[in-house]
Amino acid sequence: MNEETLYKPEEIAQKLKLTKGTIYEMIKRGELQAHHIGRYIRISDTQFEAYLLKSNGYENIYEATLSNKNGETFANIGSVSICVNSKLEGNVKISIRPENIILAKGTFESSARNLLKGNVISIINNDDSAMVVVNIGIPIKALITTKSLIEMGIEKGTELYVVFKTMSVTVYK
Structure with a gap:
């Protein structure tokens, strides 16, 4: 099984040069898919790549x-x-x-x-x-x-x- 890296919303915010609050809003609106693990939210490599492609017009x-x-x-x-x-x-x-x-x-x-x-x-x-x-x-x-x-x-x-x-x-x- 391939191990995927899971990122905290803060780490994705740093990558995109956005605020942590913006990332949480993107997840809430469904623009960025995320895993809900207990009380925590994590974004996988695959979910992040899909977001980047979609934001560049790939559907x-x-x-x-x-x-x-x-x-x-x-x-x-x-x-x-x-x-x-x-x-x-x-x-x-x-x-x-x-x-x-x-x-x-x-x-x-x-x-x-x-x-x-x-x-x-x-x-x-x-x-x-x-x-x-x-x-x-x-x-x-x-x-x-x-x-x-x-x-x-x-x-x-x-x-x-x-x-x-x-x-x-x-x-x-």
């Missing part, structure tokens, strides 16, 4: 197992296989920024190694953009313009292809 974060097939590396998340570029092995985490994902109504020839079919399960509209959640065996978020959403006629239940390049996937331990 599609998954635990995966890497495998090699025909000279390509795949991150396997249940029945979903995502082509990645990594020298790491074994269990990893992967993340994909929603704005790096293309939604398509059909297949097309491209340099993108990941073309996964699914159905829209949720749409969150903002003024000029929409976060579209597609179930490809796992939920994945894609950020598109409201204009694209309307022109493509995307609504809950719409069948779409999720397309992204191997280089758009960040792999880390």
